[in-house]
Amino acid sequence: MRVLGIETSCDETGVAIYDNEQGLLANKIYSQVKQHAYYGGVVPELASRDHQSKIVPLIQSALSEAGLKMKDINGVAYTAGPGLISALMVGATLGCALAYACNIPNIAVNHLEGHLLTPMIDAEPEHYPKFPFVALLVSGAHTQLIAVSGIGQYQLLGESIDDAAGEVFDKTAKLLGIDYPGGLILSKIAQKGIVGRYKFPRPMTNCPGLNFSFSGLKTFAANTINNLATRDAQTYADIARAFEDAVVDTLTIKCRRALDNTGLTRLVIAGGVSANTTLRVRLKAMIEQRGDEIFYARKDLCTDNGAMIAYVGMVRLLSYQYRTLTITVRPRWSLEDLTAV
Template structure:
């Protein structure tokens, strides 16, 4: 099977992005993402609206992915899809479509764990970036997850620490909402932070286990701080927006680096790879790069297009599983909670 050309059609529908990709072995031929705009009106993802939008988007997105890759569906070797974790209604759309298409084409079906895919996105073929070697430490940071994972091989992973409450992406977005910024607010905090003083305002570092995270207390302290200052000056936020954003981002990055440092001390592994939507954050990227010099870490940061939810990362796991003949049966179901 090593010399065989494998074409994988991958489908990702875990949250509010409908994505399809075509891979030839470990190389991405196309990676199409349809982003749902309707959720901006509500300040967050509405599950029922997300699943309806997936139903509208999935056929055109798959069609575009095949067309851009210049591949006929009859050439496909297998269909890979996100089984979970994610929103159940959204997952059902992708799962049902993948099962139907694999049955119709009579080709293998491959289920993929969304969080595993974020970490294995580093193994997509790319001439400009190097790949981590096993074992390495993975940090998954997204709107729904924050985990430190020991990655022993492609399919053997162990969670070393995780959030006890809210995810880091939620902390960014909720903080932005407190400041009156539109959804999704995380990228806006990153944008305004670039012009601010990160040490202007001080926020507490949560005291939890050495490898675990907690962000609910930080969100509460930011809320009380803003309420207190706005009572004194109604224009406090607009006058200090860049400094507030810089201080929030500085605190969150400090928490992440503190936990990673503990993981390196505990395992002795200095290879760090990040994945998930929040890995697009410039403050986190800069902090990791700095540690290459200050702590002798080897850091691996995915391309922006592979940070947010996308089907290419599902496809690379599909390819790796195809080589091992790790196929799924037609009675497989979506799982909203699906641990690595």
């Protein structure tokens, strides 16, 4: 059985084909980064227009790579939320139209569930993270800790009360003069920074609970930069290092607390920021010290992509969870609202 997955929640157009026996057959991604960089952030109307122009060629390319035609597809999965409503509508309307034309099911997929289950895409079933586990979902739009009892069985433990971790990475990068989206470049610069020259706070780590707050780090970075006596590449690298260490330490402390509070011994990290090398190293060290287990996807599947949508679509199609032709998108859609498989 094969599912075509369509991802258009923000500024990446993703198309993939997943086979329940052969795995991932094709995965195509078009990034709009260069277009939005001019404006310093994502412009929703431009994003939706770009999805419209790129989505059909990407579908054709994915089918060609897999050596398939639409008659060989058994279901169409699309991101129904959360995300930008105008961008979501592109994938939803095309997904439903294709399903109708081919007389096959369409599956509305939660974007966050796609990220959360991404570590299972390439792994053999015996290497899947066994339920239950704690998941850290960390991206440009979300920073959440979730207790996962099974597919579709999610309990939110904590989340950011302001900026997401990925968002504050990009905002701090902009303060350092790095073009949007600068989070990845900031991390590369941080590798050249001197540890300890600057000390940033670890927000909300000294109070109980599992919520996050990152907007204060951005303000702290802004004040530090504004008060600099000298502005050279090394100083900026030192600030980048201090900032990244603060974010990573905060995430690590909260993950340890979540494991302690739940009594669970497995941690899954997912989302765009989960590709951050420093975060992976620190979390792995913490988990190994505890004797627990950690799971994450390969780095090219951490950002928004069609593969995760096709995979979740397959899981829910095999459980007979698919929609009628009614097109529904949800810009806000909590994981806790999903149906268990």
